[in-house]
Amino acid sequence: MTEISQNPKEQLLDAALMHVPFDGWSETTFQAAIADTGIDSTVARAVCPRGSVDLAVAYHKRGDALMIDRMNAEDLSEMKYRDKIAAMVRFRLEAVTDKEVVRRGTTLFALPQHASDGAKLVWGTCDAIWDALGDTSDDVNWYTKRATLSAVYSSTVLYWLGDTSDGHQATWEFLDRRIDNVMQIEKVKAQVRNSPTLSKLLTGPNWLLSHVKAPSRVSKMGLPGSWTSPRR
Incomplete structure (x- = not known):
């Protein structure tokens, strides 16, 4: 019997990873983890009220920490910014030691009742990447950066799951193409801003969006963002 540590959830997660490739993030896996660790079932349910779902969430967050x-x-100091983003996504995927565990996770979070958890985890990963790279945006760009990277990250994960190339080289090339696509969008946005005609057409929408603030501005409210009332 394993001695209960200060963090039973981590202990349960370590034990569950042996069973996930065979039984998924299921109640069967959760019960097996309890049996393997010797943790009291009441304690296990207290730290993981949803059983393996909470362990799957913890597993994803562990990967973010490893990234x-x-x-x-x-040393990323000599890299271009787009290359730093690509490197971070690569670090995140290379933190995985068993693809099947992630594959089972994508299946779990594709279920309607857990889809919101999956979306939050992807958003959290991309938020962690931008924060780690020193993003200081505090307006609508805070959201667009994370939403865009979430799309890139999600598509790259799906490609990576089916990639059998040596060293996942095909995945890294796919990732570079997706980031290049995003950079093209940013280039078009810059052209629009610099265009006297188009910039005037977007004066209204830009004014509206200027009142959207990043969460850090309203942390006490516990909301994902805020709306600043326009001054009269």
């Missing part, structure tokens, strides 16, 4: 650790151990 940040990898970034801190690497």
